[in-house]
Amino acid sequence: DQQVKQNSPSLSVQEGRISILNCDYTNSMFDYFLWYKKYPAEGPTFLISISSIKDKNEDGRFTVFLNKSAKHLSLHIVPSQPGDSAVYFCAASGGLISGGSNYKLTFGKGTLLTVNP
Amino acid sequence: DGGITQSPKYLFRKEGQNVTLSCEQNLNHDAMYWYRQDPGQGLRLIYYSQIVNDFQKGDIAEGYSVSREKKESFPLTVTSAQKNPTAFYLCASSIAPGQGKPEAFFGQGTRLTVV
Numbered sequence: 001d002q003q004v005k006q007n008s009p010s011l012s013v014q015e016g017r018i019s020i021l022n023c024d025y026t027n028s029m030f031d032y033f034l035w036y037k038k039y040p041a042e043g044p045t046f047l048i049s050i051s052s053i054k055d056k057n058e059d060g061r062f063t064v065f066l067n068k069s070a071k072h073l074s075l076h077i078v079p080s081q082p083g084d085s086a087v088y089f090c091a092a093s094g095g096l097i098s099g100g101s102n103y104k105l106t107f108g109k110g111t112l113l114t115v116n117p
Numbered sequence: 118d119g120g121i122t123q124s125p126k127y128l129f130r131k132e133g134q135n136v137t138l139s140c141e142q143n144l145n146h147d148a149m150y151w152y153r154q155d156p157g158q159g160l161r162l163i164y165y166s167q168i169v170n171d172f173q174k175g176d177i178a179e180g181y182s183v184s185r186e187k188k189e190s191f192p193l194t195v196t197s198a199q200k201n202p203t204a205f206y207l208c209a210s211s212i213a214p215g216q217g218k219p220e221a222f223f224g225q226g227t228r229l230t231v232v
Contacts, residue, residue: 004159032219043121043207043223044160051218089159093219102167103148103211103219104175107159 003027004092006108014116019077021111023090026071030092034105035064035075038087047088048075080115087112120144123208123224129232130195130202138193138227140208147213149191150221153177154205163206166191167213195229203231 005024013019023033031052036044050057050064050073057064063076077084091105121142130136142149148167152160162175166185180199185191191210195202205228209221 006159009157034220036223041205041226041228043123043209043225046220046222049218049220091160095214095219102165102173103214103221104150104162104165105160105209105219105221106162107152109157109159 001026002108003030004090004106004108006090006111008111009109010112010114012114012116013080015082016079019075019080019084019113019115021075021077021088021090021113023073023075023108024071025073025092027092027094027106028071029094030106031095032093033064033066033073034091034093035062036089036091036107037084038089038110044089077113080113082115082117085113085115121208121210121222121224123206123227125227126225128227128229130229132231133197135194135196136229138195138206138208138229140191140193140224141189142191142208142210142222142224143189144210144222145188146210146222147188147216148211149185150209150211151175151181151183151191151193152207152209154207154226160207163193202229204229 034049035047038044087110090108150165151163164183166172211221
């Protein structure tokens with residue numbers, strides 16, 4: 001059973017417009033959420049994160065929104081640039097706030113973002 | 118320059134052979150992880166280790182083995198018992214709970230192909 005779901009396998013946007021990537025989760029024990037960016041044949045790189053005590057975190061062009069009641073988070077990229085084209089993974093961890101015993105991450109299947117010039 | 122080094126980048130294995138993937142980190146992280154990525158799939162956890170000489174099975178541990186004799190090193194052995202070993206393998210590390218945020222850092226991956 002998938003605990004972290006990214007229901008859109010792909011997304012295509014025009015350069016300069018907003019990209020919105022979505023992620024849903026089912027495990028109420030998750031208290032920290034992360035977005036990673038990945039290019040083919042490379043390891044994922046950390047992009048931005050948010051803890052469950054917040055509903056928004058912003059870093060430059062990237063903003064993550066968390067709706068705990070809906071168990072939903074989204075990543076907004078504004079403005080989108082061609083270099084943003086990659087696979088974006090949503091990940092979740094339990095233990096930051098609840099004092100769990102490990103920080104292992106559970107990942108979604110990813111969304112391929114293509115930003116067209 | 119701190120980071121995680123995986124080697125080799127590409128690995129070919131004949132059916133029935135065991136192979137070992139190397140992962141070394143100099144980030145002084147206590148926790149290390151092995152993930153597997155298949156086309157169209159997310160990253161699935163194989164094994165993780167919170168401390169030297171201790172490790173736990175992840176979601177897809179069958180056919181794999183690990184060791185954690187040193188803090189810096191977490192090698193993964195893909196045994197002949199793994200029925201479908203062709204995949205992209207990723208090693209990661211993070212701090213331990215209570216030390217800060219659970220942000221894992223990844224190596225560049227090893228592409229394993231069974232021939």
